Amino acid sequence: xxxxxxxxxxxxxxxxxxxxxxxxxxxxxxxxxxxxxxxxxxxxxxxxxxxxxxxxxxxxxxxxxxxxxxxxxxxxxxxxxxxxxxxxxxxx
Numbered sequence: 001x002x003x004x005x006x007x008x009x010x011x012x013x014x015x016x017x018x019x020x021x022x023x024x025x026x027x028x029x030x031x032x033x034x035x036x037x038x039x040x041x042x043x044x045x046x047x048x049x050x051x052x053x054x055x056x057x058x059x060x061x062x063x064x065x066x067x068x069x070x071x072x073x074x075x076x077x078x079x080x081x082x083x084x085x086x087x088x089x090x091x092x
Contacts, residue, residue, distance in 0.1 A: 047085050051080075052078075
């Protein structure tokens with residue numbers, strides 16, 4: 001499902017116009033970006049949680065040459081699915 005399909009789905013389930021659903025989705029994504037940029041944890045009960053973790057600098061290898069390269073430290077976004085979402089995905 002891409003963004004346009006998600007907007008269509010939101011619009012139909014919430015009985016909104018596609019424009020309103022698009023603005024709501026954009027506002028939600030923007031709020032998540034801002035919170036993660038501040039290093040905050042976002043917990044959505046039943047869905048999951050987003051957190052920011054630090055990944056240490058490390059040494060890697062160039063797969064073409066085998067030469068060692070340095071990989072810089074950085075922050076990464078992690079998502080952990082909630083029990084309800086995990087249960088929905090694993091339901092048979």
